Each structure stands twice: as structure tokens, then as C-alpha cells.
Amino acid sequence: MQYLMERYFNDTCTAEERQELAEWISEAGHDDDLKAVVAQTWERFHPADQMPDEVSARIQAALFSDEKLRVRSLYRWLAAACVLLLAVGAGLFWLSKSEKPAPQVAQHNRYKNEVPAGGNKAVLTLGDGTVINLDSAANGVLTTQGRVRVVKLANGQLSYELEGQADGVVLYNTMRTPRGGEYRLSLPDGTIAWLNAASSITYPTAFTGDIRDVKITGEVYFEVAKDAGKPFMVEAGKMKIEVLGTHFNVNAYAAEPMVKTTLLEGAVKVSGGGRGDVLQPGQQAQLARNGDMKVVDDVDLEAVMAWKNGYFQFLDADMPAVMRQLENWYDVTVSYEEGFVPRRSFGGGIQRSLPLSKVLTILEENNVRFRVEGKNITVLK
Incomplete structure (x- = not known):
């Protein structure tokens, strides 16, 4: 297994060896065994190209720390390895085998243009209807609402600073991220909210009542x-x-x-x-569209x-689920040739900082092909 892992890290695995490695990972009896093999391979690995420090640091943290969010289940220890493999141009997509090989079509004939990854983008709508584009707004105080100052920080975060006591006037703001955007917000009470792409949060400029209430769409992480x-x-x-x-x-x-x-800490x-x-x-907690909820x-x-x-992390995800994430992050529209899905x-992880073509190239290791034209991706039959 050490031999196979080293060949995988160096992108020299044959198709048969990849399958053998995948089967071993899925059947492994102990997380510690898998972690040990990945860690040993990492210790001996020397990529041909210089690896960015942040990539190396992330792998080190994932392999050797005991932090709360470290990888827990069997083949998920390879999420750390995947970051490394991306740095040297390989992917981690093996969980499905297609019925027949996809037709080989030159990539340059299918990828007509490049689409960059998303970034820090958001629009703030004030209580009076004023709209502030946070992408282009300068750092510093953006506006004052009552006794509250709205401040754009140097790290791309929006913060609310109360001067004295709240005056009892409740004004609601809404932050929206577009497709291809994400943003971080410090609410008036110090709560931190991270907005994923195509998301929104509506909140008061000061929490003056008995509860602190906000409303969201899309995906938001709260501390x-x-x-x-x-x-x-x-x-x-x-x-x-x-x-x-x-x-x-x-x-x-x-969608x-x-x-x-999902709860990470507390209750x-x-x-x-x-x-x-x-x-x-x-x-x-999962609430279905028909109203049924389960835990x-x-x-x-x-x-x-x-x-x-x-990064993206896929766990036995089907094609539509993968493409919905790409639509949101790269601000593209996905269609399927002749309606065939x-x-x-x-399964595996991909850095969200990669341009679209590199992400699609990794996905194409799983016998699927794409065409990119402008902001449109077509999944080929």
C-alpha cells in the first residue's frame, strides 16, 4: 500500500493501481493505519515543482494536528493528499467507473475561454435603499446609521461599530454575495458570519430587543x-x-x-x-422541501x-450536485448535451482558487467531458 500511495502521489499510478488503492482505502479498518501511510508518503515526497508554503502548511495541519475539524472517516484522510496532488497537477476522482471510456476530444477545442475562480464580492443594501458595492468601496467608514458606523476592514470584512448606546431605531441591512462571490461579516453583537456564493443575510444594525434575529438564503456559517x-x-x-x-x-x-x-460546537x-x-x-438537521425533518x-x-x-469536497456526489457548486462559485450556467446527465x-477535494479549466480537467479523470463557451458549461454526452 505504501508503494501504491507513493506512485499515486507522484502521479505514476496505472488505472489498475488506482483502482486497487481505492479499494484498499474503502475497505480499510482503521483511520490510524490510513493516516500513517499518507503521513509516511508525505514525509518522503519531493515534488518536481516548488510547492506554495500555504499548500504545504495545509497538508501538515491536516495530517498531524488534532484540531476539531480534522478528517475523520476512512478515505477522507486523502483530502490532505489531494491538496498536494492538485499542486502537482493530479486529481482524486476514482469513486465511480463509467460503462465506457468517454470520447477523447482535444481540450483546446472544447475550452474556448478561461473562467477565473470567485473571490471577495458582495453588495450591501442599507435600510434606506442605498446600495454599496463592497468590491470597489474603499476601506474605512462606509456610512453611519444612527449611532452605528459601517466599516470596511482591510481584510475584506464588513464590521458594525456602535458609538455609545443604541438609540432604539431599528434599521435593517442586507448583504448579498453574487454567484462567484463570498464575504465575511461582523454583526453588531460580534457574531461572525461567512457568506458563501449566491447567499444573503438580513439583519438589524443594532440588536435592541430580547432576541438577535437574522434571515438568510444560500449558505452561511456562523460563530x-x-x-x-x-x-x-x-x-x-x-x-x-x-x-x-x-x-x-x-x-x-x-436549488x-x-x-x-450542521452543528460544529455548542448546541x-x-x-x-x-x-x-x-x-x-x-x-x-435536514428539512426536506415537503416539510419532513430528520436529524x-x-x-x-x-x-x-x-x-x-x-476548497470543494465531494463525498460520493453525483454530477448535478457537483455542477451546482461550480455554477455558484464560477458564475456559470450548466447544461447537458441532449439532456443526458x-x-x-x-469523491475528493479541489481547491476553490483554481480556474475553471483546471477543475474540469480533474473531473474529466472520471470519464466525463465538458465544453466551455463564455459563461456556459456543457456536459458532453
């Missing part, structure tokens, strides 16, 4: 400031989440089949579909938080 006297309430479609101080992620994209709240009460549940760390245990937190940590299953 809630503790305040036992003022519960923090999130409304995401038909799901409501109540917390005092905790870390959790809410995925409420309209997804369900609204999902939250989730309501929806006529029932309420208190989540414990590692649990996820799932032992969720892969690394996969849930991949977007915030700068290939039956593929993808």
Missing part, C-alpha cells in the same frame, strides 16, 4: 457571540435555528433538495416541519466546512 440574555435566531426558509453562542453552518440554497443545519435548537430538535456537535448523526464536518476553508459519482 455566534455568547449572550445568555439574548438568544440568536436564524430563519432559513422554513427552518428556524435558536442558539445562545455556538458555531454552525446553514445550507439553504433553493438543493433540503435545508441543512442549537432547530425547528421545522412541525417538530423541534436540539442538535449536538456533529449532527445535522443525522456523525456528519463529516470537514466536507460541510470545505467551502469556508477554500452522465451517471457519475465523485
